[in-house]
Amino acid sequence: MDNIYQRIDHYLREDRRVVLSRIIRQSGSSPRSLGTGCVLTDDGELKGTIGGGRLEFEVLEEARKVLQNGKSSLLSFQMTGDEVAASDMICGGSVDVYLEPVFPENEAARMVFRNLAALIEKGRAGRLVTRISQEIDAVDTACRMLVGPEGETTGELDIPAGMKPQLLHPENTGQAILMKSDQTEDAFFMEPVRPGDVLYLFGAGHVSLHVAALAETVGFSVVVIDDRAEFANRRRFPQAGEIIVAPFVSAFNRIRIGASDYIVIVTRGHSHDRDVLRWALTQLAVYVGMIGSRRKRNIIYRSLMDEGVSADRLEAVHSPIGLPIGGQTPAEIAVSIVAELIDVRASQKGPVKDKKGAADG
Numbered sequence: 001m002d003n004i005y006q007r008i009d010h011y012l013r014e015d016r017r018v019v020l021s022r023i024i025r026q027s028g029s030s031p032r033s034l035g036t037g038c039v040l041t042d043d044g045e046l047k048g049t050i051g052g053g054r055l056e057f058e059v060l061e062e063a064r065k066v067l068q069n070g071k072s073s074l075l076s077f078q079m080t081g082d083e084v085a086a087s088d089m090i091c092g093g094s095v096d097v098y099l100e101p102v103f104p105e106n107e108a109a110r111m112v113f114r115n116l117a118a119l120i121e122k123g124r125a126g127r128l129v130t131r132i133s134q135e136i137d138a139v140d141t142a143c144r145m146l147v148g149p150e151g152e153t154t155g156e157l158d159i160p161a162g163m164k165p166q167l168l169h170p171e172n173t174g175q176a177i178l179m180k181s182d183q184t185e186d187a188f189f190m191e192p193v194r195p196g197d198v199l200y201l202f203g204a205g206h207v208s209l210h211v212a213a214l215a216e217t218v219g220f221s222v223v224v225i226d227d228r229a230e231f232a233n234r235r236r237f238p239q240a241g242e243i244i245v246a247p248f249v250s251a252f253n254r255i256r257i258g259a260s261d262y263i264v265i266v267t268r269g270h271s272h273d274r275d276v277l278r279w280a281l282t283q284l285a286v287y288v289g290m291i292g293s294r295r296k297r298n299i300i301y302r303s304l305m306d307e308g309v310s311a312d313r314l315e316a317v318h319s320p321i322g323l324p325i326g327g328q329t330p331a332e333i334a335v336s337i338v339a340e341l342i343d344v345r346a347s348q349k350g351p352v353k354d355k356k357g358a359a360d361g
Contacts, residue, residue: 003117003120003195003196004020004037004038004039005113005120005193006117006120006121007047007048008020008102009113009114009116010117011039011041012102012104012109012110013114016104017041017042017104018039018040018041018067018101018102018103019039019040019066019067019099019100019101019102020099020100020102021037021039021040021059021097021099022035022036022050023050023095024097024098024132024176024178025094025095025096026093027095034175034176034191035191035192036048036049038056038059040060040064042067046060050097051095054077055077055095058077059075059097059099062075062099063099070101070103070137071101071135071136071137072100072133072134072135072143073098073134074096074097074098074099074132075096075098076094076096076097077094077097098132100130100143101137103138103139105138105139106139106140108141108144108155109141109144111154111155112128112144112146112154115148116154116193119146120193120195120258121195121256121258122258122259124149125193125194126146126149127146127147127192127193128193129144129145129147129159129167129168129188129190130143130188130190130191131144131157131186131188132178132187133185133186142156142157142158145157147168151169157188160184163181166179167179167188168190176189176190176192177189177190177191178190194260195258195259195260196221196260197219197220197260198220198221198222198241198258198261198262199211199220199221199222199261199263199264200223200225200263201222201223201225201264202226202248202264202267202272203225203265203266203267203268203272204225204226204232205231205266205268207330207333207337208224208266209237209330209334210331210334210335211264211338212224212237213239215338215341218338218341220262220341222239222241223240223241223242223243223255224237224240224242224244225246225251227245227246227248228245229245232244233245248267248272248276249275249279257283257284258285259284259285259286261283261284261285262285262286262287262289262341263276263280263283263285263288263289264291264321264337265277265289265290266290266291266321270292276290277290278304278307278309281309281313281314281317287341288316288317289317289321289322289340290317290318290321291319291320291321291333291337292321297319297320301314318340321337322337322339323339323340323343324336
């Protein structure tokens with residue numbers, strides 16, 4: 001659970017106060033896009049980042065004030081060369097950061113983030129529209145609205161009529177939009193909210209080491225599952241968001257796969273691979289890949305078809321796994337696997353049928 005909106009829902013359910021800080025305007029080039037944010041809780045826990053350096057330091061200082069006074073705040077930064085070097089920015093420019101208190105006393109806020117978290121968990125996307133203004137009170141019930149994939153809404157916003165088409169029904173839902181009202185001093189920030197890219201990595205062997213490191217680098221949140229504590233541990237997988245040490249069949253009950261999640265099967269044996277694949281085929285994952293030669297794959301497929309699994313369902317599995325780049329070493333095979341994950345993520349079309357793999361391992 002690395003999505004900050006799911007985190008907010010979690011905190012609100014625990015009756016914890018938080019401040020959500022997001023980049024709502026930016027000029028100049030930066031790897032931190034509009035909508036990038038972090039959450040600071042009332043007990044000092046921080047989730048996410050907006051770029052490090054002076055920018056993040058001052059935002060966190062202001063967030064502590066927002067926690068105390070319960071009023072929203074808007075900060076503007078003009079990044080100098082030294083500040084750029086100390087942060088994740090790659091060139092200068094200006095950045096506006098909006099800080100909003102999200103307190104459990106506000107039932108409207110609870111409902112917005114509860115429904116938003118539920119959308120993400122189901123692998124569905126939505127749009128969050130936020131009123132931007134100085135000193136909006138934490139108990140204000142008309143400062144944000146969630147628009148679901150079918151146009152359903154949660155929350156209240158008094159949006160000027162001329163702005164509604166672009167904010168509530170934008171043609172390009174892939175981009176965040178900041179719009180200022182001609183009728184009031186308020187602005188409105190619309191951002192698409194999508195499920196995160198979570199990779200469930202079954203097996204903690206040599207290939208998995210490299211897959212986890214590469215996948216985290218390109219934006220996947222990695223969950224490692226293995227029944228061997230000497231392999232599945234924080235020392236070997238420092239970048240993993242979660243490590244589950246349990247027999248594979250026991251771990252299934254501890255995992256909730258969403259429609260945008262990825263499953264990679266690289267266990268140490270055919271029987272484990274078959275068990276995990278049998279379960280994976282019942283899930284909504286956008287990608288299921290299994291390592292192994294075509295001979296091994298065919299043996300496992302025949303076994304599963306004898307149990308009633310359809311051939312059409314098995315055709316959607318990426319096996320042999322990975323793009324065909326001729327990889328031989330664990331690191332090279334990992335590159336081919338992660339390249340395939342990126343390819344599927346970019347296509348947003350789910351599993352690709354009849355695709356040759358690269359890792360006959």
